[in-house]
Amino acid sequence: MNILPNIKIIGLTLFLEKQKILVIADSHIGFEESLNKQGVLIPRLQFSEITKHLDTVFKDIKPELVVMLGDIKHEFGIISRQEWRDTLSLLDYLMEKAGKVILIKGNHDTILGPLAEKKNLAIREYFLVDNYLFCHGHKLFDEKSADWKKSKTIIIGHEHPAISLRDGPRVEKYKCFLLGKFKNKKLIVMPSFNFVTEGTDILQEKLLSPFIRNISAFEAFIVGDKTYKFGKVGKLM
Secondary structure, rough: OOOEEOOEEEEEEEEEEEEEEEOOOOHHHHHHHHHOOOOOOOOOOOOHHHHHHHHHHHHHHHOOEEEEEEOOOOOOOOHHHHHHHHOOOOOOOOHHHOEEEEEOOOOOOOHHHHHHHHHOOOOOOEEEEEOEEEEEEOOOOOOHHOOOOOOOOOEOOOOOOOEEEEOOOOOEEEEEEEEEEEOOOEEEEEEOOOOOOEEOOOOOOOOOOOOOOHHHEEEEEEOOOOOEEEEHHHHOO
C-alpha cells in the first residue's frame, strides 16, 4: 500500500520507489538486555525477528540505500554487549543487501559513534533527497535552513505510534503509520522496528514528538497481517 505517491508501506518499513530508498525507524537494539538488567526476564530474540522481517521486505524490493531513522540502539550512556553484537550484525546485513546505509541520530544514539566507526559510516542529524527530509523527530528543524525550505515531505520516527482496538472485552494493540501535516509540509510518522513492544497508544498516551500538533487530524495506517487504512485518528477517538 502507498501512503503517498512514490512512498510504499512494506511491513514496518517505507520504500521510496523512485529513489530506491528503504527507511527503518527505531530498532532500539539492546532493549532486551536493558530489561534483563531491570529484572524483566525476556529472551533476546529481537535480532532474529528483525532479520526475519527484513528477509520478507527484501523479497519484494531491491533498495540502493537504507536510511535508519534514529534510535538504532537503546542504551543512552553505554554500549551493551548485545548492542555491540547485534548492531554490527544488522549493519553488515543491510550493507550486504543494499550496499549503502545512512544513520540518522536519534535521542537514544548518544554513544553510537564507536559502532558507526567500525563500519565506516557517518552519523547525520538529518538527510535530504529531492524534496524528502528524513530526521528522527525528537526535535524541531531549523526552518530558516535551505534544506528545510526545499523539503515538501518529512519522514520521522521517535513516536512509536500504535493503536489499541477493542472488540468487546478483547483489546489488541497494533503498530501504525501516521500521515498528517506539519506547517505546510506532509508528515509521515513511522512505527518502531522493535519487536519487544508495540509502542505508544496514540489514542490514550501522551505524545512525544514536537512535530505532532493535532493528532486527531492524522490518518492512521494499521499494520497487521497486511496494512489497513483506518482513516482519521479523530474518528477512532
